[in-house]
Amino acid sequence: MSDHSETTSRSRSGSWTRSRGETITRTGTGRTGVVEAGYAWTRRVSGRASRLVRAVAGWLRETVEPLGWFLLAVLVLAIPAAFALGWTEAAVVAIVAALLVLMSLVFLIGGTDIDMRLVLERDRVVAGTDAHAALHLTNTSHRLSLPCVVDVPVGDGLVEVRVPLLLGRAVHVEPLTIGARRRGVVQIGPMTIARGDPIGILRREVAWPQVEQLYIHPATVSVPRFSAGYIxxxxxxxxxxxxxxxxxxxxxxxxxxxxxxxxxxxxxxxxxxxxxxxxxxxxxRSRLGVVLDLVRSNYADDEEFELAVSAATSLALQGVREGRDVLLAVSAEQPESTRGRVMSVRTLPTLSPVALLDAAATIEAHTNALTLEEAVGLTGQSHPDLSILYAVTGSLTPLARARRAAFAAPKGVLAVVTRCERGAQPGYRPFAEFSIMTVGALVDVRYLMARGAAA
Structure with a gap:
């Protein structure tokens, strides 16, 4: 038989006719063919072995805890010592370590047939309060589900929920309390189901992709209706x-x-x-502007910065509730490479109270943020139709800088520099071109506005 295929063949009458293509395979019987076949077989076996070794190494890396590695090391050292040196103590230690490892394997038998669902009672809370949630766990199989642990990441922390023994199709609801002490946006999840022995030798985890967002709004106070700033x-x-x-x-x-x-x-x-x-x-018409200073060095501590965020949010929130055109701007962070050449401010959404509070939860202080006078000046240039502007800053801002910030406002705009200093006596000092309002606690904003500080 020839070693190539033909597409035509000769008929009995001597003429050529077309036929279907065919594949011809030649099998070598020489020494070279045997070596090549053995080499291919060796490659296949070594590839499968390497994949098996990687799978076992990955399983050990994900499953074995530090105590488990210690017991395996004890086995590796104790077994040769027991046989080579005849140490009875080494044999006993090896037997105990082996029994512990084998007993821990029992807790990993079977799959994880648990369905989880995290339900937040409210996805928006106020700083300083607690958020409540419920973790619903359902055994989706008819088999018995062994106890396990559910790890729920909450921001940078971790909440452990111990799930009891569940019968087939059983449902367990675990209440959760999440402390919302600091303002911010907290990510809850993704959760993991962990099964392992009580001693902590082996542990297997299964990831659950559900992720929830918890908005922790700044604390605010209701402010009396503005009596100034109308044009x-x-x-x-x-x-x-x-x-x-x-x-x-x-x-x-x-x-x-x-x-x-x-x-x-x-x-x-x-x-x-x-x-x-x-x-x-x-x-x-009344177009209210609030500019929040984000320079970290202008505040004595983090608590004073949080007071400034709450005061600025309270002022802007009252304007939104009154139906005013409200602008809440914060000084953006300035990279060292572009500082002095590029200036920018970030405006927060004020279409609704919820949108404003959600955006206020993301505000952070920066070391290289735009200065207060630069932020006020840039805001005034972008929005020259403002009727009243509050510049909110900390206690470490010098009076000269506060005066420059007030003068940076557009001409004809009522400028009020709001200086936040925790524990300070509330006060309102009017000057020829601007006013300074001192806030020592959040309730002082309501007190000063009730006295007509904005008038």
């Missing part, structure tokens, strides 16, 4: 202030000397027989 604007919203000329009609009143004849309501005049004029609701 008359016919494109604004109607207010309760009654004026003689505007767009939103309110009522009619009797004519007084000095009233414009253009606002005479002739139908009411004809009906009453007395000259009547129109009254209007004054249209106002």
């Amino acid at each position: 008359k604007d016919i494109d604004g919203n109607p207010s309760r202030q009654i004026v003689d000329a505007d767009l939103a009609f309110h009522a009619v009143r009797e004519y007084l000397p000095g009233d414009s004849h253009r606002h005479v309501h002739w139908k009411a005049t004809a009906r009453t027989g007395t000259l009547m004029v129109r009254q209007y609701e004054e249209s106002r």
Whole structure:
């Protein structure tokens, strides 16, 4: 037989006809073919052996705990000592170590047929409170499920939940309490199910991909309605202030000397027989700006910075609830390579109270953040239509820098530098071009605003 395939063949009549292709295989019977076959077989066996060794090494690395490695080391040393030197003590130690390892293997028998579901009672809480959750565990098989441990990562911490023995299709609910002491966004999960012996020789873990986000909002206080910062604007919203000329009609009143004849309501005049004029609701707009200083060196400690975050959030939150146009800006971190050449501020969403509080939970102080006066100046350039601006900073900010920050605000804008110092006496000092408000505790914001500090 030839060593190549042909696509045509000769018919009996002597002509060539087409046929289906064929594959011809030649098997070598010489010494070279035997060596090549043996080499290929050796490669296959060595590859399988190496994969098996890697799998066993990976299983040992993931399963054996430090105590387990110690017992294996004892076995490796005690068995040769017992046979070579005839030490009875070494034989006893080897037997005890082997029994412990074998007994720990019993706790790993069987799969993990547990379904987990973490349910947060509330995914948004206030700093200083506790968040409550429930871990629902279900044995999805008909077999008995041995006790295990569920590790629940909470931020940088870890919560261990011990699951008892579960019958087939049994459900177990474990309540969890998560301390929300500090403001921030905490990631809960991914969880792991760990099974192992009580001594801690072997341990096997199975990852569970569920991840939840817990928003820890800054503490805030309700602030009285702002009495300043309104600018008359016919494109604004109607207010309760009654004026003689505007767009939103309110009522009619009797004519007084000095009233414009253009606002005479002739139908009411004809009906009453007395000259009547129109009254209007004054249209106002108020664009509130709050700039938070993020330079770490301007605050005495972390608690003072948290006070500043709470004060700034309380002021902006009140503006959002009043329906004002609110701008909450923070000084962005400046890399050393671009410091002095590139300046930027970050504005937080203020479309709703929830969006504002979620964004405030992510605020962090920086060493190389934009200075307060630079942040106020850049905010004023980007939003020159502000009517009132609060610049919130710490107790270590010099008065000269606070004055420069106030002067950096756009012309005609009411600037209030809010200085936060824990334990300080609350106060309000008006100057010619700006004002300084001192806040010693969060409740001072409500107290100062109630006294009309913004007026």
